[in-house]
């Protein structure tokens with residue numbers, strides 16, 4: 359049970375996802391990027407693994423913080439280990455981020471599951487073994503035949519419904535797209551999708567994240583006419599009072615916060631302030647599965663649903679172990695990409711979706727990621 363080692367393996371993986379100057383993903387030519395696998399090992403050889411960007415687990419962070427907290431400790435003491443790392447953040451000169459807490463916490467949960475031969479959601483306390491997914495479409499672009507016009511979104515939405523999705527979320531156009539942001543164009547894309555899929559498919563929007571209150575109000579009012587389920591992150595989430603104002607002025611549910619710092623503590627303040635109608639959490643956003651569960655339970659105590667941000671196994675296990683969440687966010691999707699091709703370092707998908715739109719939680723131990731260790735070793739760079 360005692361942690362004896364923390365190891366980072368950095369390897370090359372091929373992807374067609376490219377980030378723009380605002381960090382949003384778009385399709386492009388296949389290229390190689392570096393990925394890191396964090397491994398936490400115990401005295402009896404049990405291991406837990408989790409994946410992240412190499413800079414999140416760079417040597418300074420691992421040697422100065424992670425190893426100092428973990429080595430010599432009982433790996434089952436996830437709550438104390440998480441609290442110890444979280445308390446060190448304040449004095450870390452902003453070097454110990456929520457992303458690092460998240461990857462360490464996920465590897466500890468994976469270790470617990472693998473050592474006991476149980477899926478993580480069953481260790482937490484399973485609620486379901488499958489969940490409806492919404493297709494989370496990439497931000498708009500200026501690619502011919504991509505997501506460059508409202509009808510492109512409509513056509514793509516039709517293919518997603520044929521694939522089995524019962525919910526679709528649009529990320530509309532944002533800078534650096536030359537003419538974005540544009541509320542009217544956002545509403546045209548949403549109208550084209552509603553027209554294309556009909557009244558029974560659930561629709562949501564994740565809009566430009568820095569609209570003014572009046573722009574966000576105009577967008578929300580337009581979405582109410584299109585019977586959208588929710589509006590997400592249309593303004594800077596650092597202004598909680600703006601979201602309180604928007605929620606007071608709109609009927610369509612407001613979902614948030616996704617990107618605001620402060621983990622479950624700040625999300626408690628959003629609920630107390632009435633700044634959202636549906637809360638939001640995400641394993642990477644709040645620092646792990648441990649705080650994501652705290653957020654889910656906090657929302658449940660207020661009778662509030664909490665939607666989980668992001669795909670991958672870590673978020674799927676949170677959704678599978680909680681009741682007050684309707685969807686799994688499967689994405690990001692684009693007409694030029696085949697999401698079901700997965701990752702070259704995983705042998706099978708962590709979030710397989712059937713033709714009825716249900717994602718099934720793999721019945722594999724830990725987070726259930728079917729890791730291709732040979733691929734990682736053969737493509738390892740350090």
Ligand SMILES: O=C(O)[C@H](O)[C@@H](O)[C@@H](O)C(=O)NO
Pocket residue numbers: 381382383494497529564616667668687690
């Ligand atoms: O680039 C972003 O803002 C996020 O990756 C976004 O596209 C997506 O993850 C999201 O916000 N989902 O709700």
Ligand SMILES: [Mg+2]
Pocket residue numbers: 564590591616667
């Ligand atoms: Mg979002």
